[in-house]
Amino acid sequence: MMAPGVRLPRSLVPSVALPLSVVLFSASGAAFITQFSPLVGFAVTALFAVVVLSFISVDFGLYVLIISMLLGPEILVGNLGAGSTAGRGITLRPEDFLLSTICVVWLARGAVVKDLGLLRATPLNRPIFAYTVIVILCTLWGIITGRVRPLVGAFFALKYIQYFVLYFMVVNYCRDRAHAYNLLLALLITCALACLYGFTQIPSGERVSAPFEGESGEPNTFGGYLVLMCAVITSFLLSLPQPKVRLLLCALGGMVLINLAATLSRSSYLAMIAFLGMLITLSEKRIPIVIALLFSAMLFLVVAPRSVVERITFTWSQQETSGQIHVGRLRLDTSTSDRLQSWKEVWTQDWFNHPLLGYGVTGYRFLDAQYPRVVAETGLAGFVVFLWLLGSIFHLGLERYRTTRDPFLRAVSLGFLTGYVGLLAHAIGANTFIIVRIMEPFWLLAGIVTMIPALETAPAQPEPEASLSVRYRNSAR
Numbered sequence: 001m002m003a004p005g006v007r008l009p010r011s012l013v014p015s016v017a018l019p020l021s022v023v024l025f026s027a028s029g030a031a032f033i034t035q036f037s038p039l040v041g042f043a044v045t046a047l048f049a050v051v052v053l054s055f056i057s058v059d060f061g062l063y064v065l066i067i068s069m070l071l072g073p074e075i076l077v078g079n080l081g082a083g084s085t086a087g088r089g090i091t092l093r094p095e096d097f098l099l100s101t102i103c104v105v106w107l108a109r110g111a112v113v114k115d116l117g118l119l120r121a122t123p124l125n126r127p128i129f130a131y132t133v134i135v136i137l138c139t140l141w142g143i144i145t146g147r148v149r150p151l152v153g154a155f156f157a158l159k160y161i162q163y164f165v166l167y168f169m170v171v172n173y174c175r176d177r178a179h180a181y182n183l184l185l186a187l188l189i190t191c192a193l194a195c196l197y198g199f200t201q202i203p204s205g206e207r208v209s210a211p212f213e214g215e216s217g218e219p220n221t222f223g224g225y226l227v228l229m230c231a232v233i234t235s236f237l238l239s240l241p242q243p244k245v246r247l248l249l250c251a252l253g254g255m256v257l258i259n260l261a262a263t264l265s266r267s268s269y270l271a272m273i274a275f276l277g278m279l280i281t282l283s284e285k286r287i288p289i290v291i292a293l294l295f296s297a298m299l300f301l302v303v304a305p306r307s308v309v310e311r312i313t314f315t316w317s318q319q320e321t322s323g324q325i326h327v328g329r330l331r332l333d334t335s336t337s338d339r340l341q342s343w344k345e346v347w348t349q350d351w352f353n354h355p356l357l358g359y360g361v362t363g364y365r366f367l368d369a370q371y372p373r374v375v376a377e378t379g380l381a382g383f384v385v386f387l388w389l390l391g392s393i394f395h396l397g398l399e400r401y402r403t404t405r406d407p408f409l410r411a412v413s414l415g416f417l418t419g420y421v422g423l424l425a426h427a428i429g430a431n432t433f434i435i436v437r438i439m440e441p442f443w444l445l446a447g448i449v450t451m452i453p454a455l456e457t458a459p460a461q462p463e464p465e466a467s468l469s470v471r472y473r474n475s476a477r
Contacts, residue, residue: 059173059179061169062169062170062173062183062444063183063186065166065440065444066183066186066187066190066440066441066444067186067190069190069436069437069440069441070190070191070193070194070210070211070225070437119168119172120168120171120172122171122450123392123395123396123450124167124389124392124393124396124446124450126392127385127388127389127392128164128167128389130385130388130389131161131382131385131386131388131389132161132164134378134381134382134385135157135160135161135361135378135382136157137357138357138358138360138361138377138378138379138381138382139153139154139157139360139361139363140360141357141360142357142358142359142360142361142362142363143360145360147359147360147363148359148360148361148362148363149362152362153360153361153362153363156361156362157361159434159436160361160434163436163439163440163442163443164443166440166443166444166447167443167444167446167447167450168447169447170183170443170444170446170447170448170450170451171447171450171451174447174448174451174455176455177406177408177409177455177456179455180409180412180448180451180455181408183444183448184232184412184448187229187232187441187444187445188229188232188233188252191226191229191252191256192252192255194210194211194222194225194259195226195252195255195256195258195259196255197210197211198210198222198258198259198262199255199258199259201262202258202262205307207219207262207263207264207265208222208259208262208263209221209222209263210222210225210437219263219264219265220263220265220267220268220429220430221430221435221437221438222259222263222265222437223260223263223265223267223268223269223271223426224265224267224268224271224423224426224430224432224435224438225437225438225441226256226259226260226263226268227260227268227271227272227275227419227422227423227426228419228420228422228423228438228441228442228445229256229419229441230253230256230257230260230272230275230419231275231279231415231416231418231419231422232412232415232416232419232445233249233252233253233256233415234253234279234415234418235279235411235412235414235415235418236249236411236415237249237250237253238283238285238289238411238414239407239408239410239411239414240407240408240411241407260272261305261308262305262307264307264308264311266311266312266315266336266429267425267426267428267429267430268426269312270425270426270428270429271422271423271425271426272422273425274421274422274424274425274426275418275419275421275422275425276289276293277421278417278418278421278422279414279418280293282401282414282417282418283414314333315332315333315336316330316331316332316333317333318331318333318334321334323337323338323341324337325337325340325341336429338368339368339369339428339429342367342368342369342372343369343371343372346367346372346375346376347372347375350364350376351375351376351379351380354379355379355380356379356380356381357378357379357381357382358375358376358377358378358379358382359376359377360377360378361377361378362377363377364376364377367431368429368430368431369427369428369429369430369431370427370428370430370431370432370433370434371383371427371428373431374386390424393420393446394417394420394421396446396449396450397413397416397417397420397449398417400413400449400450400452400453401413401414401417403453404452404453404456405456406452406455406456409452409455409456412445412448412449412452413449413452415445416445416446416448416449419442419445420442423438423442426438
């Protein structure tokens with residue numbers, strides 16, 4: 001026994017407390033997990049492992065997010081993911097919970113490591129904060145007035161702004177050119193795996209969608225993601241001279257185009273046209289691009305799959321039925337007509353009922369178009385701030401492209417900007433800017449593009465903060 005008045009050395013207290021804490025937590029965790037099915041137990045264990053490893057290394061959390069962007073299954077919680085409240089494009093997925101969890105870990109890590117800094121000043125800070133405030137304010141007003149169910153509104157308002165967390169994580173932890181390269185390599189590998197999965201769906205004759213999309217799938221979502229990745233791949237292909245790299249990029253680009261065609265997503269086809277138009281406008285290799293596009297167009301007329309041609313022509317060749325909109329002699333299909341009708345109802349009728357703050361997030365019926373949805377849910381105030389954010393993103397990408405001299409980083413900025421223009425077109429017929437599988441890679445790219453001036457001049461260096469284990473040992477002395 002220890003003599004009275006004798007104390008353990010302070011340096012021994014952490015070494016004893018840490019293992020003891022691990023043992024106690026493991027025992028209690030084991031008792032908790034045994035109350036559920038093996039699948040739930042595995043999921044909880046995996047999530048806990050991600051939390052611990054993300055606390056030790058934010059890089060690990062970023063790579064896990066990149067992999068889960070397209071390879072995470074869909075999960076429905078109660079009835080939050082069903083019906084018009086959730087609608088298509090904002091279903092619940094593991095990456096939703098993973099991003100929220102890593103956000104909490106990031107904040108906790110910032111509290112432990114005092115000199116990290118959580119929010120670096122960027123050109124997008126003000127519009128991001130303004131849009132966040134507007135979304136929260138409009139949702140709260142919708143809850144107060146009874147148009148929004150509190151739990152549903154709060155949850156989906158969080159989904160609208162959760163992607164900004166990823167942006168700030170990248171801005172704070174993307175240290176040098178090599179770090180940006182590794183993040184983009186992980187993004188391209190994930191894209192390749194998603195495309196390989198898409199190939200397995202093509203023989204079935206069904207529209208291709210991303211892995212684990214549920215029974216019906218979301219080809220429009222997958223198409224928007226593929227357009228963004230096609231922009232990045234094309235920009236690298238135009239900018240990087242290494243033959244082996246260009247060969248790999250050509251192969252990946254071919255995989256993306258085949259999958260994009262097989263989605264049969266007309267919004268994605270429109271986005272592709274917008275992306276290519278912006279690419280021709282900005283690129284210094286306009287003539288080769290135009291020649292390649294003309295050749296591709298002629299080749300498409302010869303070898304285009306019948307399903308793709310029928311999907312495009314279906315826009316004006318559907319048999320006459322109720323609900324169709326006529327434009328002169330042209331008769332639009334019911335799907336396109338529904339989208340146009342929703343634009344008309346929001347702008348000419350329902351918007352006037354709540355012009356300033358809108359109906360609140362989920363307070364209006366489901367709309368499968370981004371711009372009228374923003375107007376309906378957040379009113380004129382939210383729409384103005386949303387346009388401010390969109391304009392700021394465009395200005396950021398254009399400024400980085402014009403001022404960057406590093407070929408690799410210039411390709412990143414070109415791919416981001418042209419892909420962004422494509423997404424602006426995609427949002428005409430989809431809720432593009434609140435879809436997790438499009439917005440996570442988009443805001444990852446936005447973070448890298450924001451940091452280009454620092455990446456261009458920064459030498460390769462270790463992680464900016466001291467390791468937590470070293471700080472722990474120092475605090476125990």
